[in-house]
Amino acid sequence: TQTTRPQRILAAVQKNATRGDPRSVVKAIDQFCRHKEWAMNVGDEKGCILDSVVTEVNPATVLELGTYCGYSTVRIASLLPSHAKLITLEFDPGNAAIARQVIAWAGLADKIQLVEGASGDWIPKLKEKFGIETFDLVFLDHWKDRYLPDTKLMEECGLLRKGSILLADNVICPGTPDYLEYIRNSPRYKSQYFKSHLEYTKAEDGLEKSVFLG
């Protein structure tokens, strides 16, 4: 019977990466997706921009919207200080099952809380469920039509503080025009576009980094 793409990604990690070595997990996925089968990980080029933002922010609390196979989850968590916590939301149960195993292979399960379900349902529950006050960093990488409503929801739920950073993937390809229009014109945010390329391709894409001003 046919395997899924996430299952083939996990197999590549288990074959080529070293247990407990997050960077080898990231490298194994990038090798597989560049040379064997494209997949929608943030990838190495945009991943380097992600790394620099994570390192600069040095967040104690991170929210990732969209786990997929856990590539960016592992990439972010590998750069966090010891006490820091990352919550990642994934809608698709199949993706979540694979991501849990990728995260375990990387040895990062104790830093990461993977929550299965719709971001719109879970965002209002995060404070009570996880004892979170606010997020220092949010990585938006789930579904282009949810970036704007979920950002408004995070504002309404008091999950952002003065200085919280939003980093959004795919603002060009597939593109999130309503989110960009809102975030670039709102007096409550200061935004900056990091031009890059769609993972493993020559097509333009980029990350939008926005600081919440309170």
Ligand SMILES: Cc1cc(C(=O)N2CCN(C)CC2)sc1-c1cc(O)c2nc[nH]c(=O)c2c1
């Ligand atoms: C599924 C998909 C197809 C794309 C594309 O243009 N393609 C042409 C070029 N070929 C090679 C690949 C396919 S881009 C993209 C995509 C990329 C992300 O990083 C995403 N991140 C989060 N959530 C998404 O839904 C998401 C979709």
Ligand SMILES: [Mg+2]
């Ligand atoms: Mg993406």
